[in-house]
Amino acid sequence: MNTPVKPLFLVVDDSKTSRLLITRMVIEMRPDWRIVEAASGDEALKLAQAEMPDFVSMDINMPGMSGLEAAGRLRMIDQKVRTVLCTANVQESMRHNAEKLGLHFVAKPITPNTIAEMIEYFER
Amino acid sequence: MVEVSELQRDALSEIINIGVGRAAASLSQIVRDEVELSAPTVLFLEPSEVNQALNGVEFDELSVVSQDFSGPFDSRAMLVFPEKNALVIVGHMLGEMVPPEQLSEFEQEAMCEFGNIILNACISSLADLFAVEFEGSLPSYRHADRQTLEILETSVGDRPVVLVVQVDLKIRKQELQGHLIFMMSVTSLSELLDSIDHYLARQGIV
Numbered sequence: 001m002n003t004p005v006k007p008l009f010l011v012v013d014d015s016k017t018s019r020l021l022i023t024r025m026v027i028e029m030r031p032d033w034r035i036v037e038a039a040s041g042d043e044a045l046k047l048a049q050a051e052m053p054d055f056v057s058m059d060i061n062m063p064g065m066s067g068l069e070a071a072g073r074l075r076m077i078d079q080k081v082r083t084v085l086c087t088a089n090v091q092e093s094m095r096h097n098a099e100k101l102g103l104h105f106v107a108k109p110i111t112p113n114t115i116a117e118m119i120e121y122f123e124r
Numbered sequence: 125m126v127e128v129s130e131l132q133r134d135a136l137s138e139i140i141n142i143g144v145g146r147a148a149a150s151l152s153q154i155v156r157d158e159v160e161l162s163a164p165t166v167l168f169l170e171p172s173e174v175n176q177a178l179n180g181v182e183f184d185e186l187s188v189v190s191q192d193f194s195g196p197f198d199s200r201a202m203l204v205f206p207e208k209n210a211l212v213i214v215g216h217m218l219g220e221m222v223p224p225e226q227l228s229e230f231e232q233e234a235m236c237e238f239g240n241i242i243l244n245a246c247i248s249s250l251a252d253l254f255a256v257e258f259e260g261s262l263p264s265y266r267h268a269d270r271q272t273l274e275i276l277e278t279s280v281g282d283r284p285v286v287l288v289v290q291v292d293l294k295i296r297k298q299e300l301q302g303h304l305i306f307m308m309s310v311t312s313l314s315e316l317l318d319s320i321d322h323y324l325a326r327q328g329i330v
Contacts, residue, residue: 015240017237088245091247092251109153
């Protein structure tokens with residue numbers, strides 16, 4: 001009998017602090033998930049080529065490729081990937097952009113509530 | 125200096141008040157405590173007047189996070205507060221995830237993220253109320269003292285105007301006095317005032 005593969009969660013954020021907060025809280029809430037981190041959109045795409053994540057937390061404002069573009073590219077590789085935009089840019093226009101692209105939006109700061117909302121969306 | 129009418133100044137104060145409120149809500153989530161804040165004081169200054177305005181503050185060593193925003197008007201937004209509060213804020217952000225002796229390793233990076241959240245909360249309110257969109261640069265963080273604050277050395281136009289918003293914050297056990305500073309060119313200030321006029325017109329006020 002095959003052991004089910006544990007979900008792979010990719011955290012994309014140029015802020016080490018944000019990556020640390022997200023991973024620690026997710027580990028606490030979903031200890032069986034595997035977690036990988038990327039500091040840029042390019043790095044995220046490289047990691048996705050090695051193994052496509054099931055769930056992605058994506059910052060928007062990063063050096064190089066924007067999080068919106070990286071999220072779009074990940075979806076082109078695999079439409080099933082569930083991505084949450086986790087950003088300090090809480091402008092209505094950004095929420096609408098996220099909606100249009102079919103991405104879920106959670107506002108920073110990162111708290112247990114934001115992470116719970118993220119996980120609820122991933123597991124919906 | 126561009127003429128700012130009393131109504132424009134009042135509307136801007138109220139809009140910034142909403143932005144600061146949103147920023148305080150974010151700050152409260154970061155430090156996991158209630159944040160009390162004073163009504164913001166909004167001042168339009170020439171760059172040479174900024175040091176004098178900051179002279180009233182009770183600290184010399186400053187922590188500064190800055191970020192450029194572009195949209196219908198462009199501005200360099202800066203969050204300025206006492207340097208001694210930086211590690212306290214980083215400690216609140218990271219909680220028990222990082223031992224106290226390692227906090228300083230995270231200071232640079234965590235303060236950038238802190239400023240990013242606070243400045244974006246404020247700018248996002250402006251964007252939503254004006255029904256416009258701003259793009260933000262990546263944040264940068266540095267230490268400065270009141271005499272060498274780089275406000276006067278940065279260039280955002282021929283004759284920059286500085287919009288200083290002073291807010292007193294109190295987080296249950298610690299008092300923080302912070303300043304939000306928006307530097308903009310005279311052209312951008314005119315565009316900001318146009319945005320305020322459009323906002324007032326949409327509200328049926330003028």
